[in-house]
Amino acid sequence: MHSRAEYRERRKAWRLLTSQLVLALEQTRVDGRIDVLLHKVDAWGTVELLHTLSKSSLLQLFKLEKKHIKSSFYAVAERVQPHKVDALQAVVTWKELHIANFGSGKEYYENGLNRDVDDVLSSFGTKLIHLGRLN
Known part of the structure; x- marks a missing residue:
């Protein structure tokens, strides 16, 4: 059986x-709603994702029972x-990131999520x- 390169395996969940999110934003009507299950509110990818969603929606976070x-x-x-x-740019960025996910680690970081932490914060x-x- 053919195994995936390690860098591709690590990015599988983010690719999905x-x-x-690309499909959701492309199909959501004005004033619609998107619900997404996320992990680790303090992880950089999650922070960037929340920041992006907050630019084109009213964002809330919810935790379920114990x-x-x-x-x-x-x-x-x-x-x-x-x-x-901001929403249209997010779709373009996520599509580019999706393509970059299949490249090398260098291509991923050159094309991927690389905003300046100070700017986001x-x-x-x-x-x-x-x-x-x-x-």
Whole structure:
């Protein structure tokens, strides 16, 4: 049996998530809703994803009962504006990232999620803290 390269295996879940988000944003109507199960609110990829969703929707985070996996939570994006520039750019970025996922590690990081931490935290950090406390 043919095995996948290790770097591809590590990115499989992220590929699936971004593919689902592309489909969701492309199919969601104005003022629609997207629910997504995420893990580790403080992981960089999750922070960037929440930041992106917050630009074109009203974002809330919810944690289920104690039987749920400790690090997992639901992000609920309501009143989604899929035609806003930020949402359209997210779709383009996620599609490019999806393609980059099949390349080498270098290609992935050159084309992938590489925003400056200071920029994201200065524009989204306070809201992230507020959202995370509710989680």
